[in-house]
Amino acid sequence: MIRTVAIKTLGCRLNQAESETIRFDLEQRGLQVVQANMPADLVVINSCAVTQAAEAKMRGAIAAVRRTAPDALIAVVGCAAYLGAERLRQMPAVKLILGNSEKNNLPQYLPRVEAGETIVALDDLEESPAVFKPTDKKLHPERIRVLLKVQDGCDYHCSYCVVPHLRGEPRSRPLTECISEVKQLVAHGCQEVVLTGINLGLYQTAEGDLTTLVERILTETDLPRLRLSSIEPDLVTPQLITLMRSNNRLCQHWHIPLQYGTDAILRQMRRRYTTAFYSDLVQRIKDNLPAACVGADVMVGYPGETTEAFEEMRGFLQKLALDYLHVFRYSPRPYTSSIQNRESITSAEKKRRSQILINLSAQKRRHFRSQFIGQILTILFEEQVGPMEWQGLSGNYLTVRVFHKDNLLNKIFQVRIIGESGNVLKGEIVSE
Numbered sequence: 103m104i105r106t107v108a109i110k111t112l113g114c115r116l117n118q119a120e121s122e123t124i125r126f127d128l129e130q131r132g133l134q135v136v137q138a139n140m141p142a143d144l145v146v147i148n149s150c151a152v153t154q155a156a157e158a159k160m161r162g163a164i165a166a167v168r169r170t171a172p173d174a175l176i177a178v179v180g181c182a183a184y185l186g187a188e189r190l191r192q193m194p195a196v197k198l199i200l201g202n203s204e205k206n207n208l209p210q211y212l213p214r215v216e217a218g219e220t221i222v223a224l225d226d227l228e229e230s231p232a233v234f235k236p237t238d239k240k241l242h243p244e245r246i247r248v249l250l251k252v253q254d255g256c257d258y259h260c261s262y263c264v265v266p267h268l269r270g271e272p273r274s275r276p277l278t279e280c281i282s283e284v285k286q287l288v289a290h291g292c293q294e295v296v297l298t299g300i301n302l303g304l305y306q307t308a309e310g311d312l313t314t315l316v317e318r319i320l321t322e323t324d325l326p327r328l329r330l331s332s333i334e335p336d337l338v339t340p341q342l343i344t345l346m347r348s349n350n351r352l353c354q355h356w357h358i359p360l361q362y363g364t365d366a367i368l369r370q371m372r373r374r375y376t377t378a379f380y381s382d383l384v385q386r387i388k389d390n391l392p393a394a395c396v397g398a399d400v401m402v403g404y405p406g407e408t409t410e411a412f413e414e415m416r417g418f419l420q421k422l423a424l425d426y427l428h429v430f431r432y433s434p435r436p437y438t439s440s441i442q443n444r445e446s447i448t449s450a451e452k453k454r455r456s457q458i459l460i461n462l463s464a465q466k467r468r469h470f471r472s473q474f475i476g477q478i479l480t481i482l483f484e485e486q487v488g489p490m491e492w493q494g495l496s497g498n499y500l501t502v503r504v505f506h507k508d509n510l511l512n513k514i515f516q517v518r519i520i521g522e523s524g525n526v527l528k529g530e531i532v533s534e
């Protein structure tokens with residue numbers, strides 16, 4: 103009998119949003135969802151296949167369950183479930199293997215799993231990549247910050263990326279539905295919504311695009327804070343920048359994937375911009391929004407990467423006014439065009455180069471953080487980290503801690519930044 107469930111989420115923010123939906127559904131059916139690392143009758147691994155490392159994490163998570171809770175049943179869902187179904191089928195503890203469009207139906211399969219069946223339900227992406235079940239329409243549970251899935255799928259087909267194969271064609275959740283869910287979330291006490299999608303900038307419905315969606319959420323709801331997740335460089339519109347300038351409820355935080363720092367490799371990757379376009383975009387954002395945090399994904403070890411190309415990228419990144427980097431190491435993925443190209447560096451060299459960029463990112467983060475000492479930031483408090491010590495996030499993505507005798511959870515305050523300690527800023531409350 104399955105009474106308790108733990109959900110372990112790997113990969114992107116969309117997966118996190120989908121895990122929340124699964125959690126909500128399970129709880130609606132009377133099951134107890136425990137923390138990801140707690141023992142449970144069923145462990146759901148919501149997997150990622152964007153790199154080989156992400157797939158290895160899924161295998162590591164299965165091994166950890168087998169070690170620590172040998173009697174637990176395991177469900178593997180999402181991208182790596184689809185790609186690794188054959189291997190997963192051979193593992194007796196794995197009772198449920200569900201692709202992306204089936205994972206929202208997970209609770210419905212549980213009676214059959216309890217009866218001893220092993221179930222494999224994958225998306226038939228080969229035949230019709232656009233055919234997906236509708237996106238989730240469930241209200242998320244009470245949360246301070248909610249990742250709201252408004253878009254799925256991508257048709258950019260970057261040379262290294264398996265995601266379009268796994269997630270299908272772009273499609274968007276109707277705008278009025280998004281707004282009514284935000285209203286319900288606000289009524290449940292939610293303070294911040296993060297709009298999430300596989301390629302969020304492709305959000306498009308008959309009622310409007312992403313800018314319209316953002317504008318209408320800001321005007322038609324009382325949501326205190328709205329944040330955008332990752333957005334492709336060619337899809338950042340001047341209107342979005344202007345909206346952020348004119349409305350302080352829209353968080354000044356941009357995550358704009360760059361992927362590589364030379365034009366030759368960007369072309370090979372089939373990215374839709376040049377280094378000049380990207381650097382102009384970052385500069386335009388900083389000119390309009392000097393306090394905005396701008397971060398990027400970058401990849402090392404793409405096939406054909408030479409020492410010179412890497413050095414050119416490093417120089418480019420050093421000069422760019424970015425505030426952090428998410429560094430990935432290239433790995434060949436099935437169903438991608440770059441899989442045909444031989445990798446030019448060893449995995450040890452890839453690791454060394456990625457460490458160089460991770461160090462650069464740490465420098466950039468420090469530089470960004472220190473600019474705010476002495477300034478006032480608006481903080482949403484999310485966690486108690488010690489006796490009378492509370493931690494929260496600013497709109498521009500800085501972690502801030504304050505000491506205060508009252509419970510600050512789920513509250514927004516103006517905080518004066520008085521110093522820093524490690525990766526966090528220290529502050530004191532000025533006013534609500």
Ligand code: SF4
Nearest residue numbers: 256258259260263265
């Ligand atoms: S934009 Fe490129 S990297 Fe991003 S999901 Fe689409 S194909 Fe993948």
